[in-house]
Amino acid sequence: MISEVLDDIIDKNRNLTVDEAYECMDDLVSGNYPNVVVSSFLTALRMKGETIDEITGLTRSMKNHAVQIDYKPEDYLIETCGTGGDTFKTFNVSTVASIIASAGGAKISKHGNRSVSSKFGGADALEALGVNIELSPEKVINSIDKCNFAFIFAPIYHVATKNVMMIRKQLQTRTVFNLLGPISCPTNVNARLTGIYDPELLETIAKVAMNLGVECGMIVHGFDENGNPAMDEISNIGKTKVAFIDNGDITVKYITPEDFGLSFSKPEDIVAPETPQEHIQIIYNILNNVTTTSQDRARLDLCLMNSASILYLTKKVDSLEEGVIYSRKLIEDGSAKKQLEKIIKYSNE
DSSP: OHHHHHHHHHHHOOOOOHHHHHHHHHHHHHTOSOHHHHHHHHHHHHHHOOOHHHHHHHHHHHHHHSOOOOOOOSSOEEEEEEOOOOSSOBSSHHHHHHHHHHHTTOEEEEEEOSOSSSSSOHHHHHHHHTOOOOOOHHHHHHHHHHHSEEEEEHHHHOGGGHHHHHHHHHHTSOOTHHHHHHHOOSSOOOEEEEEOSOGGGHHHHHHHHHHTTOOEEEEEEEEOTTSOEEESSOOSSSOEEEEEEETTEEEEEEEOGGGGTOOOOOGGGTBOOSSHHHHHHHHHHHHTTOOSSHHHHHHHHHHHHHHHHHHHHTTSSSSHHHHHHHHHHHHHTTHHHHHHHHHHHHHTO
């Protein structure tokens, strides 16, 4: 299919149908195309601008080629992740927020890889904390059942895309795979909190998410204190643009820390530290409710906002502000710290 559509994409800016995009991903993972053709296809798509139908078709094929995890959630199973590629680097916010929210009953399927654009990614952090990130499908299901959380290590499940990953590294530029990775989780997720590097793509990814079966979701991009695009997660230093998904409807609006009952923080208080050891210490400080410095409080607030959003999307609370109150209680009474111990235990069973 790639050989049939490539000229049209380049010469005519032609958009692919869902089925054409699906077949193109089949071609990409087949390994039958020279690297130069694959590179040309990915570059041409980016220059044209990827459409909802194209991202939907590519993702469906990618998910179907993945090792499958046959887990059927009784209510909501949420995926929490970001695309990377943002300009403002923070510590491992979604990792900590997922631990807190899973202590509150949210079932979380966290799909990801080792760090690419950040200094110390979610997989790196979980592994350093003692979590086994290389789980089989059976162990993923066991971990979700027993402690509401499992990490799904992308290289184990997306083996078919291995040859494409090498080409991506050689290109050293964004491709559609930056968008596909966070939305191609092989579990049956029906809720989603996803950070996107480009605020202009929120509604596109929200529509793709609905095409893939998501019922409730927040697709987010956070801005800095000057209103500039900054981070692929909810921001507590500026406003956050959100595409809310609610059973077939999409509403785009801006939220701020005040919607969570919190105040704005200073950018320097949430920036990523330099070493893995400092990242891990931040995680432990949050779970231990350390609030000694302005940095401690800002980092805690940022995790509370993201945890609150997970709890809100999975219907554990009725509002974002209630989600913050509940998340704070889970930290203060030790439930969040005990949850990390459970995650470590059941991931290593």
